[in-house]
Amino acid sequence: MEDFSPSDLKAILHSKRANLFYLEYCRVMQKDGRVLYLTEATKENLYFNIPIANTTVILLGNGTSITQAAMRMLAQAGVLVGFCGGGATPLYMGCEIEWMTPQNEYRPTEYLQGWMGFWFDDEKRLDAAKQFQQARIAFLKQVWQKDRDLKSEGFNFDDKAIQTALDTFFTRTDKANSSQELLLTEAQLTKVLYKYAANATDSEDFKRQHKSSKKVDIGKANDFLNHGNYLAYGLGACTLWVLGIPHSFAVLHGKTRKGGCVFDVADLIKDALVLPWAFICAKENATEQEFRQQILQAFTDHKALDYMFDQVKQVTLQEFSEEQIAAIENDQQGDAL
Structure with missing residues (x-):
C-alpha cells in the first residue's frame, strides 16, 4: 500500500463528518488500503468497511482489538479512538475522559x-x-x-x-x-x-x-x-x-x-x-x-x-x-x- 498525506483523508471537515462508531467483539485491521473490522460468524469471518474519512470517533468495547497498521491509518484520517466497556461506558483511562488522539503537529494554533x-x-x-x-x-x-x-x-x-x-x-x-x-x-x-x-x-x-x-x-x-x-x-x-x-x-x-x-x-x-x-x-x-x-x-x-x-x-x-x-x-x- 502506498503512503498518503494526512490531508488526503481530510476533505470532509470534522464538523461535517457523519459517523461515530461503537464496536464490540471484533478485530479492527488494515486491509488493502482500508480500515475494516472483522467479526467471527458460524461458518465464515465477515469483514465490514469503516469509512474513516467520514468518521469522527471510534469507541472499542468488549472483546475488541486493533492493529498498529489500522491505528496509523486512523491517525492519518484524524479519527479519535477510545477504549470502553460494554454499551460504550465507561471509557477506560482511570476515571477520566481520555482519548487516543491522532498526532498532528500542523493543527491550528x-x-x-x-x-x-x-x-x-x-x-x-x-x-x-x-x-x-x-x-x-x-x-x-x-x-x-x-x-x-x-x-x-x-x-x-x-x-x-x-x-x-x-x-x-x-x-x-x-x-x-x-x-x-x-x-x-x-x-x-x-x-x-x-x-x-x-x-x-x-x-x-x-x-x-x-x-x-x-x-x-x-x-x-x-x-x-x-x-x-x-x-x-x-x-x-x-x-x-x-x-x-x-x-x-x-x-x-x-x-x-x-x-x-x-x-x-x-x-x-x-x-x-x-x-x-x-x-x-x-x-x-x-x-x-x-x-x-x-x-x-x-x-x-x-x-x-x-x-x-x-x-x-x-x-x-x-x-x-x-x-x-x-x-x-x-x-x-x-x-x-
Missing part, C-alpha cells in the same frame, strides 16, 4: 492562543463558562421547539415548569461569582429536567445513578443516559482536538477532572438530545443498539457537532479583532482546499 488569552484570568474564564451555559440552553430551546418527535412525546420547551426552572437558572448564572456556584446551578436545572422527562415518559420512580454493575440494575434510562453522554464526550473530544485545545484547560469542570474541557463542550448538547431520548427509548424498551442509532441520528439531524465547533470558536475568538478572524478564516479555507 490560533484557537489555543485565543483560549489561553482568557483562561489564566479567573474573571474571563468564569465569563466563558457562563457563555457555555447560555449556549447550552439556546440549543435546548432550538431542538425542543423544532423536533416534532420530542414534542409528540411531551417535551415542550414552553412548559411552565421548564420556564420557571430556566428563570431561576439564568438569574443564578448571571449572579454567580465562582465555577462552584455555576456547577450547583447546573445541577439544580438538570435535576428539574430529569424530573420533567420522567413525568413525560411515566417514569416517576426514576433516580439518577451513574455507575452500573452486574449486582445492581440501575434501569434502562440510566444506562441510556450514560451511553449517550459518552457518545457526546466523543464529539466534544473531537471538537477540542481539531481546534488544538488541550482537554485539561476547562472553564467549568476542570477542578475535578483532567479532561474537564470535554465535559464543558459535551454539556452543550446533552440536555437537548441525550436526556429526552434516553427516557423515550427506555419507555419503549429499546435495545442499546436501537438507542445508539436514535441518538446518533439526532446528533446528525440537529447538527450537534457543528454547534459544538461554532460555540467553542466563538468563545475562543471573542477577543480577536475582525482582521484577525478574517485571516483565520482565510487560512482555514486554504487548508480545506
